[in-house]
Amino acid sequence: MTGNKFRLYSLILGVILFSIVTLGLSVGFITIPALEVLKTLFKMGSEQNDFIIWTLRMPRVIMTLILGMSLAVSGNVLQTVTKNDLADPGVLGVNAGAGLGVTLAYMSMDFSKTNIVYALPLLGFIGAILTFSITLWMSKNKDGSINVDKLILVGIGSAISFSGAMIVFISSAGREDVQFISKWLSGNIWGDKWPFVYIALLLSVIAIAIIYFKSHVLNIMGLDDITATSLGVDLKRERKLLILTSVALSSVVVSVAGAISFVGLIIPHLSKRLFGPKHQYNLIASMLLGSSFLTLADVIGRNILQPQGLLPGIVVSIIGAPYFLYLIIKKQ
Amino acid sequence: MLKEKFKWLIVGLSLLLIITFLVALSHGAADISFQEVLALLLNEYENENVIILREMRLPRVIASALAGMALSVAGAYMQGMTRNPLASPSLFGITAGASALLSFTIVFFVNMTYYHILLVCLIGSIGAGGLVFAISNAGRQSLSNQKTVLAGAAVSTMLYALSDAIALSYTTSKQMTMWANSGLIGVNFNEIMIVLPLLVVGLIIALMYSGKLTLISIDEEVAISLGENVKQLKTIFFFLVTMLTGAAIALSGSIVFVGLIVPHLVRKLVGHDYKLILPVSILLGAMVLMIMDLLSRTINAPYETSISAIMAICSYPLFLYVVKQKGGR
Amino acid sequence: MKRLLLFISTLILLVGCNSTNVADNVNVVEDSSLVENTENNQATSDENIGSSDEKETFIYASEHGDIEVPSDPKRIVVLDSSASGSLMLFDGSIVGHEAWTAGNDLFAEYLKDSTEVSVDNLEQILALNPDLIVTSPYNENFEELSLIAPTVSFSYGRLNYLDTIIEYGKLVNREEEARAWVTAYQNEAKNVGNAIKEKYGEQVSISVIEAYGDEMYLYGDNWGRGTQIVYQEMNLVMTDAVKEVALTDGYYSISSEVIGDYAADLMIFAYFKGSNMAFKETETWKNLEAVQNNQVLEVPAESFYMTGPITLNYQLEQIKGFFLD
Numbered sequence: 001m002t003g004n005k006f007r008l009y010s011l012i013l014g015v016i017l018f019s020i021v022t023l024g025l026s027v028g029f030i031t032i033p034a035l036e037v038l039k040t041l042f043k044m045g046s047e048q049n050d051f052i053i054w055t056l057r058m059p060r061v062i063m064t065l066i067l068g069m070s071l072a073v074s075g076n077v078l079q080t081v082t083k084n085d086l087a088d089p090g091v092l093g094v095n096a097g098a099g100l101g102v103t104l105a106y107m108s109m110d111f112s113k114t115n116i117v118y119a120l121p122l123l124g125f126i127g128a129i130l131t132f133s134i135t136l137w138m139s140k141n142k143d144g145s146i147n148v149d150k151l152i153l154v155g156i157g158s159a160i161s162f163s164g165a166m167i168v169f170i171s172s173a174g175r176e177d178v179q180f181i182s183k184w185l186s187g188n189i190w191g192d193k194w195p196f197v198y199i200a201l202l203l204s205v206i207a208i209a210i211i212y213f214k215s216h217v218l219n220i221m222g223l224d225d226i227t228a229t230s231l232g233v234d235l236k237r238e239r240k241l242l243i244l245t246s247v248a249l250s251s252v253v254v255s256v257a258g259a260i261s262f263v264g265l266i267i268p269h270l271s272k273r274l275f276g277p278k279h280q281y282n283l284i285a286s287m288l289l290g291s292s293f294l295t296l297a298d299v300i301g302r303n304i305l306q307p308q309g310l311l312p313g314i315v316v317s318i319i320g321a322p323y324f325l326y327l328i329i330k331k332q
Numbered sequence: 333m334l335k336e337k338f339k340w341l342i343v344g345l346s347l348l349l350i351i352t353f354l355v356a357l358s359h360g361a362a363d364i365s366f367q368e369v370l371a372l373l374l375n376e377y378e379n380e381n382v383i384i385l386r387e388m389r390l391p392r393v394i395a396s397a398l399a400g401m402a403l404s405v406a407g408a409y410m411q412g413m414t415r416n417p418l419a420s421p422s423l424f425g426i427t428a429g430a431s432a433l434l435s436f437t438i439v440f441f442v443n444m445t446y447y448h449i450l451l452v453c454l455i456g457s458i459g460a461g462g463l464v465f466a467i468s469n470a471g472r473q474s475l476s477n478q479k480t481v482l483a484g485a486a487v488s489t490m491l492y493a494l495s496d497a498i499a500l501s502y503t504t505s506k507q508m509t510m511w512a513n514s515g516l517i518g519v520n521f522n523e524i525m526i527v528l529p530l531l532v533v534g535l536i537i538a539l540m541y542s543g544k545l546t547l548i549s550i551d552e553e554v555a556i557s558l559g560e561n562v563k564q565l566k567t568i569f570f571f572l573v574t575m576l577t578g579a580a581i582a583l584s585g586s587i588v589f590v591g592l593i594v595p596h597l598v599r600k601l602v603g604h605d606y607k608l609i610l611p612v613s614i615l616l617g618a619m620v621l622m623i624m625d626l627l628s629r630t631i632n633a634p635y636e637t638s639i640s641a642i643m644a645i646c647s648y649p650l651f652l653y654v655v656k657q658k659g660g661r
Numbered sequence: 662m663k664r665l666l667l668f669i670s671t672l673i674l675l676v677g678c679n680s681t682n683v684a685d686n687v688n689v690v691e692d693s694s695l696v697e698n699t700e701n702n703q704a705t706s707d708e709n710i711g712s713s714d715e716k717e718t719f720i721y722a723s724e725h726g727d728i729e730v731p732s733d734p735k736r737i738v739v740l741d742s743s744a745s746g747s748l749m750l751f752d753g754s755i756v757g758h759e760a761w762t763a764g765n766d767l768f769a770e771y772l773k774d775s776t777e778v779s780v781d782n783l784e785q786i787l788a789l790n791p792d793l794i795v796t797s798p799y800n801e802n803f804e805e806l807s808l809i810a811p812t813v814s815f816s817y818g819r820l821n822y823l824d825t826i827i828e829y830g831k832l833v834n835r836e837e838e839a840r841a842w843v844t845a846y847q848n849e850a851k852n853v854g855n856a857i858k859e860k861y862g863e864q865v866s867i868s869v870i871e872a873y874g875d876e877m878y879l880y881g882d883n884w885g886r887g888t889q890i891v892y893q894e895m896n897l898v899m900t901d902a903v904k905e906v907a908l909t910d911g912y913y914s915i916s917s918e919v920i921g922d923y924a925a926d927l928m929i930f931a932y933f934k935g936s937n938m939a940f941k942e943t944e945t946w947k948n949l950e951a952v953q954n955n956q957v958l959e960v961p962a963e964s965f966y967m968t969g970p971i972t973l974n975y976q977l978e979q980i981k982g983f984f985l986d
Contacts, residue, residue, distance in 0.1 A: 051787070051808060051809075055805055055808065056784060134652070138656055149478050150655055153478075156423070156481055157423070160422070160644055161644040161647075163644075164640060164641035167641040168638065168642065187493075309779070314496050314497050317492075321489055321490035325486050328467055328468075328486070361916030361918045362919045380948070383943070383944045384921070388917055389918065518875055518939045520942070
């Protein structure tokens with residue numbers, strides 16, 4: 001892919017993203033025509049529209065963007081580092097670990113509204129890192145390389161076990177906690193308020209920046225180990241760093257937003273097919289595609305079934321699973 | 333394993349089974365003494381507690397044992413068939429498929445009889461199993477762990493998502509579908525009777541074919557050269573697995589990891605001959621699930637804790653161990 | 662790439678078209694009046710987007726502090742089912758309600774002109790142009806709701822059940838009616854209670870059980886399902902077994918195995934739709950004295966579990982009708 005093609009495609013994706021965001025802000029129980037949306041964005045619209053867009057819809061749309069973007073980037077990195085197309089934070093048990101951490105935290109401590117915003121990502125991250133360390137440790141071959149089969153098995157097994165654990169906690173939890181946990185488990189986007197958006201934005205931007213900065217390292221990782229090392233890359237250290245960052249990325253966002261599977265799996269695939277193997281390019285694509293896809297799924301979900309809406313996790317599963325199955329068949 | 337040793341193993345396990353059975357019967361929400369348990373079994377006398385035992389606890393314990401047997405045998409067959417020590421109904425998405433289809437159908441047919449429930453579970457098992465096997469067979473790495481497990485996860489996630497979506501759009505609350513899937517809670521003899529013939533037939537067939545299973549588990553080529561119709565056998569095995577799984581789920585709801593863990597433990601005890609593995613799996617499977625059911629009844633009394641969740645948590649360390657040893661291909 | 666574009670554009674179009682249709686079906690106040698109202702922005706606080714103009718208001722002391730509410734609310738959205746009965750009986754102008762309220766058949770008449778809303782769908786609530794919102798204190802969107810209309814919550818159990826009803830009456834400016842209702846209800850309950858004691862004996866005991874899905878619950882003296890009536894108003898006896906477990910938390914989850922332990926002379930058995938009723942076939946159940954004497958009042962729980970005046974009236978009616986026939 002040439003630089004020009006990249007710029008063109010990115011522009012197209014950017015436009016698509018923009019229209020999806022506009023769609024998300026305009027469509028809803030009360031549909032606001034696009035022109036009004038633009039006016040309101042510049043604070044020139046009616047008070048009611050201002051309320052709807054800025055207080056109700058904007059935080060959710062932005063959170064969804066962040067979540068989609070983070071899951072996609074995290075999946076992209078994991079796939080590159082593990083050299084396996086079928087890796088993603090959900091499959092590797094990262095999301096499940098974050099969920100368990102968050103559940104335990106939520107239940108054992110009594111948070112005032114403000115503390116929660118900081119505590120959740122932290123505990124989610126701890127949960128995810130612990131889980132992923134176990135997963136990684138379990139999948140090491142004797143020579144230290146990663147056995148991807150084991151990785152996936154342990155990941156899925158952990159995901160199953162941990163949602164089981166979360167269910168056990170639900171049955172002994174108080175009413176408010178149950179609501180939160182079941183919302184979380186069922187693929188709902190939970191933290192659609194401004195405080196959560198700020199923190200998710202902050203953390204994800206930092207993580208993605210770190211990752212993007214390492215694009216050239218990621219490019220090299222696609223090669224075999226000997227070539228890579230001879231190119232001056234300290235493989236062990238870089239692998240650790242990248243994995244850590246991508247687990248951090250997905251776990252902190254997932255802890256305030258909710259866990260959605262398949263995004264981190266499918267989007268990197270598409271990104272690489274469309275934008276080629278250069279990570280300087282396909283990471284951008286992952287960001288754009290990931291945020292577009294999830295936001296679109298959320299918009300569809302919210303509007304296809306009035307008034308309660310279909311959870312974005314469900315929409316993603318219904319769209320994503322068949323495509324994923326198709327991928328499995330096509331693989332190799 | 334030597335024949336002598338095996339005989340003693342069977343005897344020992346059978347004794348353990350009986351003990352487990354008695355322990356499971358004697359513990360629960362109601363405070364019932366051991367004498368009363370004996371009274372029930374020996375048909376001595378009847379008082380309130382004995383009636384409670386007979387009507388509520390006994391069917392439940394029996395059901396858990398039956399489900400345990402069925403799932404363990406299904407798992408053993410899957411592992412032999414695919415020559416993959418990590419094959420199991422839950423990991424390959426079959427259990428989830430059956431229970432998701434049940435949630436799905438309950439929305440449309442709120443008043444299903446138990447026969448219907450059983451039928452739906454069977455269809456779900458066969459459907460999900462077929463889909464997963466087909467997908468993982470296609471392409472080059474036939475039946476690799478990766479593909480099958482991922483296909484299983486994908487199929488079950490999709491089915492669950494669909495059933496959620498339908499439930500929401502028909503304003504059937506999630507509660508309703510959860511109740512349909514709760515299985516062991518409130519199971520009675522009627523339900524057991526409906527499922528029992530299928531289970532018994534399945535187990536007998538399983539035992540009968542154990543020799544063939546051993547052949548296939550070693551090497552298909554060898555089996556063919558010995559004159560076995562491998563294709564036909566594999567088809568029979570496929571239906572056997574889905575039948576047993578479907579029946580187990582109709583009885584107990586979706587329970588994970590049983591079909592993975594039990595055969596593996598059994599293999600550690602008796603080696604690789606399925607003629608030995610299967611009977612022991614039956615005994616051990618029954619025991620494991622009776623214990624799990626006991627835990628789900630007592631761990632957070634008086635609340636019922638999901639048995640699948642308990643199983644998932646308890647077997648996690650074992651699961652990790654199994655993967656560490658045998659994972660990957 | 663082209664396929665992707667096509668796919669995405671199709672989806673966007675689909676979504677765009679679909680939603681305009683939906684918005685039309687909503688029970689929305691005319692768009693023009695909304696615009697007018699927001700521009701006029703009169704007497705009430707300028708944070709209330711959906712407020713109508715020129716309404717009389719008064720200050721109500723709510724859980725969250727003093728809040729200005731309309732003196733004669735005409736568009737109430739009730740998101741907390743424990744408030745539904747009172748609001749309906751004393752004011753009656755409900756325009757939006759949530760699922761649990763919808764499930765109570767007793768409310769059908771009152772809800773004829775009301776739309777069922779999803780508690781989380783703030784836009785739908787906004788579209789109803791409410792002038793008062795009542796919700797649960799756990800609602801995570803409380804602040805946003807307050808921006809739509811004056812929003813009030815009532816923590817369950819803060820006041821006793823009758824004072825709570827009076828509070829709701831105060832909220833909609835009908836305190837007199839509320840108090841009158843309470844007096845009448847208490848009198849009737851006392852009379853029925855005395856009649857029951859006459860018929861079954863001074864020390865007659867009663868227990869209240871419920872089937873919810875696969876679970877069974879036992880209730881204390883303050884958790885709906887008729888418990889307030891039989892234990893607090895009529896002073897019927899609660900068995901020791903029940904006292905031991907149900908009074909601390911107000912309710913107690915039991916396994917069907919131990920139903921016998923909590924039986925009493927008279928029993929009320931409420932069941933939610935779709936619950937597992939297998940235990941009714943058992944001898945354990947059939948051997949219970951109350952069952953054999955046909956002294957078990959069986960009622961669908963959806964209309965029996967609340968503690969608002971409409972449901973309380975119904976509970977009292979049922980109890981009177983069944984136990985005193």
